[in-house]
Structure formats: structure tokens, C-alpha cells
Amino acid sequence: xxxxxxxxxxxxxKDLLLEFRSRTAIISxxxxxxxxxxxxxxxxxxxxxxxxxxxxxxLWVTFSFSGMMALNRAFALELENQALEGLxxxxxxxxxxxxxxxxxxxVFVAAVETIGLFLFALFFDVPIWDVLAALVGVIAxxxxxxxxxxxxxxxxxxxxxxxxxxxxxxxxxxxxxxxVWAVQATGALLAARPLSEVTGxxxxxxxxxxxFVTLATFLxxxxxxx
Amino acid sequence: xxxxQRGRWVTLIGxxxxxxxxxxxxxxxxVELHQGPAQKxxxxxxxxxWSAMLAMGLVGLASILYLLVKDPRYDRFAxxxxxVGTAFSLVMLTTGPIWAKxxxxxxxxxxxxxTLTLFLFFIFLGYLLLRGxxxxxxxxxxxxxxxxxxGLVLLPFIHLSVYLFRTLHPQPIVLKPSAPSLPGSMLATxxxxxxxxxxxxxxxxxxxxxxGDGRDVGDA
Numbered sequence: 423x424x425x426x427x428x429x430x431x432x433x434x435x436k437d438l439l440l441e442f443r444s445r446t447a448i449i450s451x452x453x454x455x456x457x458x459x460x461x462x463x464x465x466x467x468x469x470x471x472x473x474x475x476x477x478x479x480x481l482w483v484t485f486s487f488s489g490m491m492a493l494n495r496a497f498a499l500e501l502e503n504q505a506l507e508g509l510x511x512x513x514x515x516x517x518x519x520x521x522x523x524x525x526x527x528x529v530f531v532a533a534v535e536t537i538g539l540f541l542f543a544l545f546f547d548v549p550i551w552d553v554l555a556a557l558v559g560v561i562a563x564x565x566x567x568x569x570x571x572x573x574x575x576x577x578x579x580x581x582x583x584x585x586x587x588x589x590x591x592x593x594x595x596x597x598x599x600x601x602v603w604a605v606q607a608t609g610a611l612l613a614a615r616p617l618s619e620v621t622g623x624x625x626x627x628x629x630x631x632x633x634f635v636t637l638a639t640f641l642x643x644x645x646x647x648x
Numbered sequence: 649x650x651x652x653q654r655g656r657w658v659t660l661i662g663x664x665x666x667x668x669x670x671x672x673x674x675x676x677x678x679v680e681l682h683q684g685p686a687q688k689x690x691x692x693x694x695x696x697x698w699s700a701m702l703a704m705g706l707v708g709l710a711s712i713l714y715l716l717v718k719d720p721r722y723d724r725f726a727x728x729x730x731x732v733g734t735a736f737s738l739v740m741l742t743t744g745p746i747w748a749k750x751x752x753x754x755x756x757x758x759x760x761x762x763t764l765t766l767f768l769f770f771i772f773l774g775y776l777l778l779r780g781x782x783x784x785x786x787x788x789x790x791x792x793x794x795x796x797x798x799g800l801v802l803l804p805f806i807h808l809s810v811y812l813f814r815t816l817h818p819q820p821i822v823l824k825p826s827a828p829s830l831p832g833s834m835l836a837t838x839x840x841x842x843x844x845x846x847x848x849x850x851x852x853x854x855x856x857x858x859x860g861d862g863r864d865v866g867d868a
Contacts (some may be wrong), residue, residue, distance in 0.1 A: 576777075641797060
């Protein structure tokens with residue numbers, strides 16, 4: 423168990439270090455997120471629909487696209503110089519490899535989502551500050567389940583043709599349950615409804631996370647096995 | 649008799665029995681009081697949904713078995729079942745709106761069961777697309793098994809995520825805690841149709857499996 427965590431950390435650290443040194447991916451993802459928000463601003467009629475009505479959809483569609491972008495790069499960098507073969511030869515369990523990749527992806531997506539959340543509050547003048555803690559909880563729970571499946575699938579699609587198109591086609595159906603609950607919870611929070619109204623959604627999100635993190639961890643060896 | 653021939657026979661029997669279902673549904677089953685003749689589509693729609701669900705369940709089961717024992721026959725069966733399931737989902741997704749327009753006044757609504765079956769269709773499509781993009785047979789089998797299992801686990805969550813909204817789809821009338829609430833002749837037609845659609849599912853899958861068998865032999 424300790425080994426598993428240590429090895430996973432080594433993988434995550436390697437990925438994040440690479441990311442931190444080049445910074446290209448994170449900056450591109452942040453710019454992409456900002457642009458999606460801008461597109462939303464011009465894709466609606468502000469006189470017809472009040473911002474608060476559409477705010478949860480804007481936030482979650484933006485996060486879905488940003489998450490998908492982030493996942494496309496997760497295993498792409500392991501393809502260069504057969505880096506994945508090297509990783510598989512190293513005395514690291516497949517489970518650690520998956521959990522490390524998942525952790526690195528989560529940190530990456532969390533960074534992008536943080537930038538996205540502030541830009542969202544700024545661009546659309548949404549009062550997120552009073553409910554920030556609860557909102558971050560909702561975002562974290564929804565992101566974990568989505569990225570857990572996404573990490574598994576991104577390891578698969580890199581070795582298929584049309585990888586960039588296959589990932590969204592396979593992954594978007596898995597985004598629906600977390601999206602439904604996250605949008606409901608976000609809507610309730612932004613409308614200043616009592617917290618008790620979102621606990622149901624939070625429980626469902628947590629259940630989804632537990633099921634899919636476990637399932638993906640156990641299925642991952644079948645994906646990378648030679 | 650080869651497997652493909654056997655599959656063809658099962659399919660022919662299924663198709664002949666399907667004609668009996670049509671005949672029975674149109675001529676020997678009473679017209680429903682409120683919905684009129686539109687209700688007749690129920691004898692095709694519900695059994696098609698059953699076959700699609702059965703197909704997905706067996707794709708998931710065959711996927712688990714494949715990952716456990718790595719026998720390519722399970723993979724071939726899963727591929728056959730997914731293809732047949734796609735066809736049945738399409739029957740279900742086209743007959744549903746045809747019924748819904750006169751009865752609900754809308755072709756489509758984001759009701760729990762409609763959403764669930766739409767995603768069932770999307771998962772089947774994703775599964776078949778994924779199989780098409782992987783060249784290596786072993787890799788293809790493992791990838792599709794992973795997707796098959798994930799898809800099977802996802803469906804209850806999709807159902808749960810939309811079930812909490814109000815639902816427009818008719819509630820279960822046969823498989824429910826109390827006794828089925830429809831006349832005996834309607835129930836008989838429906839149950840008969842369930843059996844026929846199961847036979848059709850089997851016939852199609854056997855044929856498709858036999859084709860996959862021959863294709864793999866040809867590759868070797």
C-alpha cells in the first residue's frame with residue numbers, strides 16, 4: 423500500500439515536473455478555457471436569458487471541454503521514444519502507474535479549472551464567493567469521476583487511429599451522470615439555496631467517483647499490457 | 649450443418665414467428681381504449697428494448713470473461729452481440745418516437761428511460777467505432793472488453809441521474825411488484841413477442857459470430 427502510493431507519486435511527480443518545465447500545455451489549456459468562456463458570452467442573448475439561469479451550463483460545458491483537452495495529452499507524451507515501454511518495464515505496478523497518471527491529470531485539470539472558475543466569475547459577474555467552498559467541493563467530486571474514466575480511455579485511444587476524435591466519442595457518455603448532478607448542485611448553490619438541497623447530488627457524485635476510480639484502476643492493466 | 653447455417657435457420661424461424669406477432673397484435677389483440685391503434689407498436693418497441701438490453705448485458709458479461717480467461721471466442725461473441733444490440737436499439741429508438749408523437753405530442757423528451765436507451769445506443773456505437781480503429785486483434789479485444797465493462801457499469805448511473813427528474817414514460821406494467829395490469833390477451837401477445845425477439849437476437853448473433861469466426865480464420 424505504501425509502495426503503491428510512493429510509486430504513484432513518482433509517476434505523478436514526473437508528469438507534473440515535465441509540465442511545469444515546459445508550461446506549454448497548461449498555458450494552452452488556460453487560454454482555451456478563457457476562449458470557450460468568451461464564445462459562450464457571444465453565443466447567448468444577455469437580454470433574453472438571465473446569466474444565473476445559464477451560468478451552471480456555461481461553467482460545466484467549459485470544464486468538460488477543458489478536461490477533454492487535458493486528457494488528450496496525458497499519454498501522448500509517453501508515445502515519444504517508446505517512453506511507455508520504459509515505464510512498463512520499470513518495477514512499478516500497473517495500478518501505481520494508473521493512479522500516478524490520474525493524480526497528475528487531476529492536478530493539471532484542477533489548475534485549469536481554478537483559472538476557469540475565476541474567469542467565469544469575472545466575465546459573467548456570478549456571485550461565487552459566498553458559496554466558494556461548497557462549489558469547489560462539487561467541482562472536485564465531479565472532476566474526479568470524469569478524469570478517472572478519461573485517464574483509462576486516453577491510455578487506450580492513443581494507440582487507435584483518430585485518437586483525438588475517439589476520446590470524446592467514448593468519454594462523453596461517461597460525463598453525463600457527473601454533469602447532471604454537478605449542474606444541479608451548481609445551480610442550487612448559485613441561487614443561494616440551502617446546502618441541504620445539494621447533499622443528494624454530492625452523495626451521487628461521490629458514489630460515481632468511488633465506483634469508477636476502482637473500476638478503472640482494476641481495468642488499467644488490461645489496457646497497457648503488451 | 650455449419651454454425652452460420654444454424655444461425656440462418658434460427659433467424660428464419662424468428663422472422664416467421666415475427667409475422668405471427670404482427671398478425672396476433674393487429675387482428676387478435678384488443679385495441680387499447682385511450683391510445684387507439686398507436687398502442688400496437690408496444691408489441692415491437694418493448695421487446696426490441698429487451699433485446700437491446702440483453703445484448704448489452706451479454707457484451708458486459710463476455711467482456712469480463714474475456715479479460716479473465718483471454719479466450720478470443722468471448723471477444724467474438726461480444727462483438728456480435730454489440731452489433732445486433734445496435735440494430736435492436738435502433739428499432740427501439742425509431743418505434744418509440746413514432747408512438748410518442750401522437751400520444752405525448754412530441755417526438756422526443758429527456759425522460760429517464762429515453763435518455764438511458766439513447767446512451768445505450770451511443771455506447772454500442774462507441775464500442776463498434778473503437779473496434780474499427782484498432783488494428784491488432786489482441787489489443788482490439790482488450791480495449792473493447794474494457795469499454796464493454798465500463799459501459800455496463802455506466803448505464804445504471806445514467807438511469808439514476810435522470811430518474812430523479814419527473815418521468816413521462818409509461819410506468820412498468822408487466823414487471824412490477826403487483827400483478828400485471830393489462831388484459832390477458834395483450835399480455836400473451838407481449839410475452840410471445842418477447843420470446844420471438846429473443847429468438848431473433850439469438851439467430852442474428854449466431855450468424856454474426858460465425859462470420860467473425862470465418863474472418864479470423866481467413867486472417868491467420
